[in-house]
Amino acid sequence: MQSTYKKYDVCVIGAGASGLCAAIAAKRSDPDVSVVMLEEKDRVGQKILATGNGRCNLSNSHMDISHYGGEADRYSKIIENASDEEFFRSLSLIVYEDQDGRMYPYSNQAASVLNALLRTADSLGIDTECGFRVDGVKKEKGRIIVSADNGREVFASTVVIAIGTPAGKYKYDMQPLLTTTGDELVAFRPALVPMYVTQDVRQMKGARFKADVCLVKDGMVVAEENGEVQVGDGYLGGICIMNLSRFVKEDSGYELTFDMAPGVTDRELDEYIEKIVKEPVKISDVLSGLLPKRVGEELIRSCCDDPFKRMAESLTHEEKKKISEKLRGWTFSVRSLGPVNLAQISTGGVCGLDADTLASPSIDGLFYCGEVVNVDGECGGYNLHWAWTSGSTAGRSAVDFLHNKRLEITDEI
Numbered sequence: 001m002q003s004t005y006k007k008y009d010v011c012v013i014g015a016g017a018s019g020l021c022a023a024i025a026a027k028r029s030d031p032d033v034s035v036v037m038l039e040e041k042d043r044v045g046q047k048i049l050a051t052g053n054g055r056c057n058l059s060n061s062h063m064d065i066s067h068y069g070g071e072a073d074r075y076s077k078i079i080e081n082a083s084d085e086e087f088f089r090s091l092s093l094i095v096y097e098d099q100d101g102r103m104y105p106y107s108n109q110a111a112s113v114l115n116a117l118l119r120t121a122d123s124l125g126i127d128t129e130c131g132f133r134v135d136g137v138k139k140e141k142g143r144i145i146v147s148a149d150n151g152r153e154v155f156a157s158t159v160v161i162a163i164g165t166p167a168g169k170y171k172y173d174m175q176p177l178l179t180t181t182g183d184e185l186v187a188f189r190p191a192l193v194p195m196y197v198t199q200d201v202r203q204m205k206g207a208r209f210k211a212d213v214c215l216v217k218d219g220m221v222v223a224e225e226n227g228e229v230q231v232g233d234g235y236l237g238g239i240c241i242m243n244l245s246r247f248v249k250e251d252s253g254y255e256l257t258f259d260m261a262p263g264v265t266d267r268e269l270d271e272y273i274e275k276i277v278k279e280p281v282k283i284s285d286v287l288s289g290l291l292p293k294r295v296g297e298e299l300i301r302s303c304c305d306d307p308f309k310r311m312a313e314s315l316t317h318e319e320k321k322k323i324s325e326k327l328r329g330w331t332f333s334v335r336s337l338g339p340v341n342l343a344q345i346s347t348g349g350v351c352g353l354d355a356d357t358l359a360s361p362s363i364d365g366l367f368y369c370g371e372v373v374n375v376d377g378e379c380g381g382y383n384l385h386w387a388w389t390s391g392s393t394a395g396r397s398a399v400d401f402l403h404n405k406r407l408e409i410t411d412e413i
Contacts, residue, residue, distance in 0.1 A: 039130045078389055087388055102380055161367070178372075189348055192344035201332075266328075283306075299326055369394035
């Protein structure tokens with residue numbers, strides 16, 4: 001197919017949250033530069049519409065580096081020094097904060113966020129080309145050539161890569177593109193995703209319970225969380241489980257251990273059990289005053305024989321001890337993470353970028369932002385915060401690079 005090309009000052013590859021921010025920041029930095037966004041899908045910002053269950057958890061007021069993994073420490077100034085509120089105001093977007101610091105659009109609709117971004121990009125005169133699947137980036141004769149799989153090309157003075165990660169059902173294979181840049185890449189793994197377990201949890205499907213949860217590897221606690229656990233068809237989910245999924249680095253050897261009665265003392269647990277075993281109830285109902293019915297029944301089933309036939313008064317000392325111990329440490333073996341198409345994000349990504357500008361160490365004029373960078377955050381608005389602030393940083397940095405190059409040319413003349 002014959003190659004066709006266009007020329008721009010700034011080319012942003014990917015028109016999701018971080019790509020939109022990069023394009024907007026570049027154009028705001030210098031209204032005279034030409035900016036284009038290249039999007040693989042037929043519409044921009046589709047993933048934004050799915051965030052926060054359609055409500056779009058924009059950010060979090062409790063912002064610090066402890067909520068991030070990957071190479072987040074390297075980019076701590078970018079993460080901690082940005083003002084999301086100021087950025088949202090610049091989009092004419094009203095937001096509110098819930099009791100946990102999570103920030104949402106006042107409308108509670110993710111569409112309001114995408115509309116504000118698109119409205120701003122359009123008012124600034126930013127070009128957009130959809131259906132442009134980039135398969136290579138290279139630099140020749142002082143310009144960067146961005147090529148598509150159908151032969152189209154864009155020539156740009158600077159490029160920002162904002163293609164996200166494999167997480168979500170819309171993503172394509174990014175490996176060929178990222179390989180062409182020559183930058184170091186940590187392999188992507190699904191994160192903020194449920195975990196499948198080896199034990200049969202079908203009897204608890206649909207149940208929810210509160211717990212303190214530890215992710216354990218080779219007898220050592222890797223990470224801890226607390227919150228509501230949701231039981232699915234062969235998997236355990238909920239925000240606390242999804243947050244722990246970020247720390248799973250290998251394919252096997254992990255366990256999830258649950259304290260099923262957080263906030264309840266050992267003495268209170270013992271008193272509860274001793275009291276209820278004196279009542280005329282079946283063993284299967286012993287934990288009905290503490291846990292959801294199906295969850296309590298399944299825990300009891302793993303500790304006692306014939307729990308649905310025997311009366312509670314028949315529990316032996318050893319059986320009661322086993323129940324108490326399991327309440328403090330019910331353990332499930334992790335079989336696998338949920339599939340990448342169900343993951344909210346991926347861990348891994350491009351490494352070793354400039355800590356202040358997000359510039360590539362391999363190609364002058366190339367920058368990265370958003371999920372494609374080796375930075376991952378917890379649930380609660382932290383990943384979108386990284387998208388906004390890294391996108392804005394990369395967009396401004398691209399224009400600064402452009403200006404510096406022009407100054408160098410002028411000086412040479």
